[in-house]
Amino acid sequence: MLSQQDNEKLTRVGLDTPIGEYFQRFWVPVLLSSELPAPDCPPVKLKFLGQQLVAFRDSGGRLGILDAYCPHRRANLYWGRNEENGLRCAYHGWKFDVDGNCVDMPNCPEGPVFSQKVKTRSYLAREAGGFIWIYAGPRERVPPLPDMGWLRVPDSHRYVAKVFIRCNWLQAMEGDIDSSHVSFLHSSVGSAFPANRVGSHAFFDRQPRYVVKDTSTGLRMAAQRKTEDDRFHWRVSHWLMPCFVMVASPVGTPHLFNARVPIDDHHTLFVRLMWHPERPLTESELYEYEHGGVFFPELIPGTFLPKENMENEYLISRAAQRSHSWTGIKSVPAQDWAVVEDQGGPLMDRSKERLCSTDLGIASVRRRLLNSLKQLANGDELAEPFDPAAYDLRPVDIVLPKDVELEEGAAEYVLPGAGGNGQGQASGQASRSEP
Numbered sequence: 001m002l003s004q005q006d007n008e009k010l011t012r013v014g015l016d017t018p019i020g021e022y023f024q025r026f027w028v029p030v031l032l033s034s035e036l037p038a039p040d041c042p043p044v045k046l047k048f049l050g051q052q053l054v055a056f057r058d059s060g061g062r063l064g065i066l067d068a069y070c071p072h073r074r075a076n077l078y079w080g081r082n083e084e085n086g087l088r089c090a091y092h093g094w095k096f097d098v099d100g101n102c103v104d105m106p107n108c109p110e111g112p113v114f115s116q117k118v119k120t121r122s123y124l125a126r127e128a129g130g131f132i133w134i135y136a137g138p139r140e141r142v143p144p145l146p147d148m149g150w151l152r153v154p155d156s157h158r159y160v161a162k163v164f165i166r167c168n169w170l171q172a173m174e175g176d177i178d179s180s181h182v183s184f185l186h187s188s189v190g191s192a193f194p195a196n197r198v199g200s201h202a203f204f205d206r207q208p209r210y211v212v213k214d215t216s217t218g219l220r221m222a223a224q225r226k227t228e229d230d231r232f233h234w235r236v237s238h239w240l241m242p243c244f245v246m247v248a249s250p251v252g253t254p255h256l257f258n259a260r261v262p263i264d265d266h267h268t269l270f271v272r273l274m275w276h277p278e279r280p281l282t283e284s285e286l287y288e289y290e291h292g293g294v295f296f297p298e299l300i301p302g303t304f305l306p307k308e309n310m311e312n313e314y315l316i317s318r319a320a321q322r323s324h325s326w327t328g329i330k331s332v333p334a335q336d337w338a339v340v341e342d343q344g345g346p347l348m349d350r351s352k353e354r355l356c357s358t359d360l361g362i363a364s365v366r367r368r369l370l371n372s373l374k375q376l377a378n379g380d381e382l383a384e385p386f387d388p389a390a391y392d393l394r395p396v397d398i399v400l401p402k403d404v405e406l407e408e409g410a411a412e413y414v415l416p417g418a419g420g421n422g423q424g425q426a427s428g429q430a431s432r433s434e435p
Contacts, residue, residue: 002350002366009373010366011168011347013262014050015136018373023049024138025382026242027145028261029131029271031055032162036063036132040082048134050264054078055125055132056098059085063125064098065134071102071120096120130160131271143385146217146240147392150257150275158275159289161296164304165270165337167346169243169262172270175336176245176258177361179208179223179235186332188324208235210360211406216383216390217241219368220414221361222406223248231399234406236414238393239365241372241384246395251413254281255394256295266346270333272296277394297331308334310341 002010009018028048035044036057043056045068052068054077064087068076075091082088086103088095095104100122105111124135124142129151135142145151150158165172175181184206208223218240225233235248247256259271274281274289281289289296298307308314314334321328329335344352355363372382384390396413400406 001353001355004349004351006366006370007350010170010369011265013169013265018377019262019369020049021376022369022372022382023242023262024136025141025143025376026137026385027126027133027135027143028242029129029162029259030065030134030261030269031132032160033127033130033132043078043080043082043087045078047263047267049136049262052076053123054087056082056087058082058087058098062098063127063132064096064100065123065125066096066098066100067121069120070094070096071118094118098122098125130155130158130273141381144388146244146385147388148240148244148257149277149392149394150255150273153275153277154280156280157277158273159281159286159296160271160273161289162304163270163272163297163299163306163333164263165268165306165341166266166310167268167337167341167343168265168348169260169268171340171343171346171348172268172336173243173245173258173260174362174365175340176247176260177219177221177237177239177365178359179210179221179237179248179361182235184326186326186335189321189326208358210358212360212364214368215393216387218244218384219361219364220393221364223361224406227399230402232402233399234396234410236396236398236406236410238395239361240391240393241368241382244391246393248395248397250397254285272333293331295332297333306331306334306337308337310337314338 012019014020030046030048031044036055039057039059039061041057043054046053046055053065054068055065057063066077066087068078070077070089070091072089072094073091075089077087077089079090080088081090086095086097093106094102097103100120102115102118105115108114126133126145128145133145208225211222211224213220218238221237221239223235227233237248238246243260245258247258249255254274254276257273257275261269261271263269274295288294299305300307308329308331314329314337317328327335327338329338375382394414396410398410398413400409
């Protein structure tokens with residue numbers, strides 16, 4: 001468990017909070033590229049670290065992310081006109097470029113002089129991998145984008161989505177780094193195993209042993225289970241700073257990537273994608289992602305809100321729960337939301353929890369985060385954002401003979417020629433949990 005003080009440090013996400021300062025050191029995805037499809041298209045509202053923002057693509061195609069409120073009379077720039085290389089406030093016509101400079105004050109006689117003294121807060125924005133990314137930190141230390149494999153493949157090799165969920169970012173992310181829960185929450189009842197990516201091994205042995213190693217940009221978390229034929233089943237996932245998780249995936253299948261970006265203390269942007277490093281996604285895979293409602297939840301039309309939500313009890317079917325589904329909830333993400341959106345509320349009190357050995361991954365991530373916050377509080381900048389090639393890792397779900405070490409048997413899948421200082425490889429001491 002965490003102390004209440006440490007829990008506050010990790011979950012309160014304003015710009016001036018410890019975790020807010022942490023997130024400002026990294027590039028994070030905040031919008032789909034498709035939300036700003038063309039120059040001078042309508043602007044888009046967004047919220048990051050509790051700040052109301054507006055994003056737009058100007059006449060030259062440049063991306064801008066600004067404080068949502070005009071510095072004149074605090075009208076929301078979202079209602080404004082995106083035209084002639086700037087966003088013009090609908091209230092009095094003040095116009096701002098992508099860098100936040102006021103370039104026109106048509107209602108103001110002293111405009112040509114006064115406008116040079118007016119500037120609204122702007123954030124750096126880049127486009128990659130089907131997303132628009134934001135950087136909100138010090139301009140003198142702008143890191144490169146993390147060099148993850150899914151950012152380099154063609155659009156045909158990935159499927160991207162975003163959903164708004166109603167709980168704190170850490171609350172949502174900790175489910176991604178908990179391999180133990182898949183043996184229960186995402187399982188079936190009776191003799192039939194679920195038709196998902198986990199396979200039957202996670203349900204034969206429900207007491208995984210964890211091996212966790214620090215990497216140069218996060219943690220490698222390997223959950224070891226016994227198989228019916230006396231081998232070891234390994235689920236290897238990567239937690240990458242600040243909030244990325246590469247979830248274990250069977251060899252040869254598309255990889256699953258999740259990001260949990262803090263909107264405010266009680267709301268999170270859930271970024272989710274499937275991608276394959278070597279081939280386009282198949283028609284059947286795309287159909288499942290777009291229409292199946294299992295890996296990617298159905299959304300309320302015209303929104304990024306899930307149809308399965310707390311108000312309708314995630315469309316739970318008690319009949320399905322009795323007959324074949326552990327939860328009776330259809331989509332895998334909604335199964336997670338049912339348990340994380342109300343862990344005593346949207347912002348849980350971790351001082352009341354009781355962890356066990358299968359929570360080693362969660363405890364390790366919290367420790368790494370707290371160490372990073374302490375480093376920033378001491379005035380020392382983080383090195384992780386500046387080692388982009390160390391993000392070039394892949395997850396794997398694999399069965400190996402007991403006498404084959406994980407580093408030997410899974411190296412070609414987990415470390416696909418990654419570069420960087422640590423070459424993406426595990427470093428430091430390993431922590432191990434016992435059954």
